[in-house]
Amino acid sequence: MRVIHRCSELRQHLARFDRPAFVPTMGNLHAGHLALVHRARPLGEVTVASIFVNRLQFLPHEDFDSYPRTFESDCAQLEAAGCDVLFAPTEAELYPQPQRFKLLPPPELADILEGQFRPGFFTGVCTVVLKLFALVFGQSKGGGHAVFGQKDYQQWLVLRQMAQQLALPVTLHASPTERAPDGLALSSRNAYLSPAERAEAVQLNLALRRLAAAVAAAVADGATDLAALEQQATAQLNERGWQTDYLTVRRRSDLQAPQGADLAGAASAGQLVALGAARLGRTRLIDNWEF
Structure with a gap:
């Protein structure tokens, strides 16, 4: 598995592939994430995962600083799952300037439920995912595929509508929630x-x-x-x-x-x-x- 930290290197490496399959994550991986990788592998010529804890989707009182970061373990799990490329940028690399351009999803979908209790959450999610899509699929000739888990049900609907309405060259796939034997959703x-x-x-x-x-x-x-x-x-x-x-x-x-x-x-x-x-x-x- 190739580990890439810079946007320019990711673009250069992926330019040789026509159809990437992509799984974006914030790290601290578990079996649910690995199921997404397994789902992605047959969809593309190269399987790409990202690890980036996105400050834009955290409220000031939330757990951005304490969010679990387990990079070495994550790398080992991704490689064992057959991931080809891991993109793990620093915050300065992905946001070299303050991210003043942001994507605002429709309020009737994004300001309810999670959006009501976490204002601005989906703006942060859409902004970072759109940026990651541009990096992963920007060079592909045949578009690509991205896989998301259904545990984040509202997020899945928001991102699916984003891809449809912006005519992005990517097909989104929902993967069923992975659960522990007692039924707890893995998180x-x-x-x-x-x-x-x-x-x-x-x-x-x-x-x-x-x-x-x-x-x-x-x-x-x-x-x-x-x-x-x-x-x-x-x-x-x-x-x-x-x-x-x-x-x-x-x-x-x-x-x-x-x-x-x-x-x-x-x-x-x-x-x-x-x-x-x-x-x-x-x-x-x-x-x-x-x-």
Whole structure:
């Protein structure tokens, strides 16, 4: 595996390939990231991963400085997974000037849910991903492919719309959430959990599954008070010591609240997703469950 730190070297190296496959990460890799690499490998002529902790998507009070950085271990895991190129720029390399040009995603998708609790988050995500796409795919003759995990459900929809509306020469692929045997979604931030918190952490996934089942049952009975079901699920999770930002059911297509027609019997099957974000101790976890 070739490790590259400079933008110019990355462009020069990738110029010989017509169709890269790309997995952007912030490092501290786990089996979920490696699943993305395995998904990417057959899609392109060269498999590229990036490691960059992007300051633009962190709020001032969030964990940018303490975010786990495990570069040597990450390199070993990527090489074992068959990654061909790792791009690991410094902040000064990727942002040699203050990044005043930023990409603003549509508020109806980016200012809800995660965007409500982390203002500006998706602006930071879109800006860095667009910049990475320009570096990885800028020289390719046949476009390329990028793979993202579905645990970050809203991020996936935002980036997919970005690629479509800007006519970027890249096809985006969603990879299912990788989970521990007890159902906890794999996340770099799971490393913050104490042993007791790790045992409790699966309750977020269980809460989403119960909420989805309750909504499906209510739809089948023809009387759905969605707000009441969401409030009940939130209260039950908070009673266990969580601080919940949201537990909600939305349309998969645009993450808007489902209306009557969306909840009409068979029409709702396979169209909805339960999403949640909550803090357990000092760790904020997110997850989702399609139904």
